[in-house]
Amino acid sequence: MKNQLIIICLLGWGIMSCGRTERKNVDFEEWGKYWFQGKAEISSFDLVQYRYGEAREGEAVLIFVTEDFSRKNQVKLDEPEKAGRDKISVLKLNQTRDFVTGIYPYHMMLSAFTPTKEKSYGIKFTASSQEWCGQTFSQLNKKGEESYSGKLFSYFEKEGDASFSVSGVMEDDLWNLIRINPSEIPLGNVNMLPSLLYQRLSHSEFKAESAFIQIEKLSENRSQLELKYSSGIRTLKIIFEHDFPFQILEWEEIQNRSNGEKEITQAKRKAVTVVDYWKRNKVEDEFLRRELRLKY
Numbered sequence: 001m002k003n004q005l006i007i008i009c010l011l012g013w014g015i016m017s018c019g020r021t022e023r024k025n026v027d028f029e030e031w032g033k034y035w036f037q038g039k040a041e042i043s044s045f046d047l048v049q050y051r052y053g054e055a056r057e058g059e060a061v062l063i064f065v066t067e068d069f070s071r072k073n074q075v076k077l078d079e080p081e082k083a084g085r086d087k088i089s090v091l092k093l094n095q096t097r098d099f100v101t102g103i104y105p106y107h108m109m110l111s112a113f114t115p116t117k118e119k120s121y122g123i124k125f126t127a128s129s130q131e132w133c134g135q136t137f138s139q140l141n142k143k144g145e146e147s148y149s150g151k152l153f154s155y156f157e158k159e160g161d162a163s164f165s166v167s168g169v170m171e172d173d174l175w176n177l178i179r180i181n182p183s184e185i186p187l188g189n190v191n192m193l194p195s196l197l198y199q200r201l202s203h204s205e206f207k208a209e210s211a212f213i214q215i216e217k218l219s220e221n222r223s224q225l226e227l228k229y230s231s232g233i234r235t236l237k238i239i240f241e242h243d244f245p246f247q248i249l250e251w252e253e254i255q256n257r258s259n260g261e262k263e264i265t266q267a268k269r270k271a272v273t274v275v276d277y278w279k280r281n282k283v284e285d286e287f288l289r290r291e292l293r294l295k296y
Contacts, residue, residue, distance in 0.1 A: 021119040025183040027244075028117060034245050035091065035116070040065035043248065043272040044292040049099045050255065050263035051106070051201065058099025058106075059296050060267045062248060063277075064179055067092050069113060074124045074141055089116040090123070091176045097197070098296040104132035110197050114176035119184075121146065122173040127196035138196050138206075140170070146191070150206055159203070168193040168208030171236065174225060178240050178248065185225065187213050192227070198234070198253070217242060222249065232256060247272065 040063055047058040068080035069090040077083050090113045097108040107130045114122040123142040129135060134155030140148040147167040152159060168191040177184045192211035199206060210230040217223050218239065227236040235254040241247045253265040271292045280288055 022117050023119045023184060026181045030244060035066045039274050039276045041274050042277060042292060043269050044294055045267040045269050047097060047099060048266045049097060050265050051101050056099040056101060061096045063094040065092050066116060090114055091116050091180060093175050106131045108197055110172060112172045112176055114173055122170055125170055125172050125196055127200060129200045136200060164206055166193055166206050166208060171195045178246050182215055182246060
């Protein structure tokens, strides 16, 4: 019986025991009133994205929503009421970026899945990029406390179809941790895995880098997370509301080129709404896009 219990407890990532640790600094009664109401929060942003050495105007969207997830398969559950111990609540971020380079457009999307109540880093991350040259897709699945197995599918010969393993904290997890509670973010020196979107645009190798994270209060209502890589090549700044629900207001990615120039990608919020968007798929629902001031 004891061995059977151990097997049951090790389902999923293979790392968690029956005595799963819950997040201690989150008021889940207040948190749940916002996040468990059966709706998503959608924010639209004016985007300035650097690509090929030039600033491109575009648009970004952040969609945050809670879902019932499968520990074992790391996918959204179709019938969560039947899943038993396999069910875990996650906060999902879908981030999209759309911009044009010369004649052809870029369509990029990142997804991050982070446990809500259980104290854990994100359990799955995916990113895709489509442009007229071709498309790529990458996915990381959690296999240990801070370790992931990954796959990359790319039309580039040098990258090809590849499998790999990496360890570290995912940069793409920081967005969800802010929304759960900024106190959940690891501060100070961190072994950090750069964003999947950055990896796609830079075609850099999947590997962790030494980085430093700090959070400072900018004003009565605004705080800023700053992530600075020790290589000096890149810095990420995310500005968010100081109080719950910690909405994200803008962000900035600074890349230092070898010639001393800085490429600064920026996004500033223009609208936000809370809606069950998956039910709003009729022509008459298109007014919601106008309310979000969406162009793409």
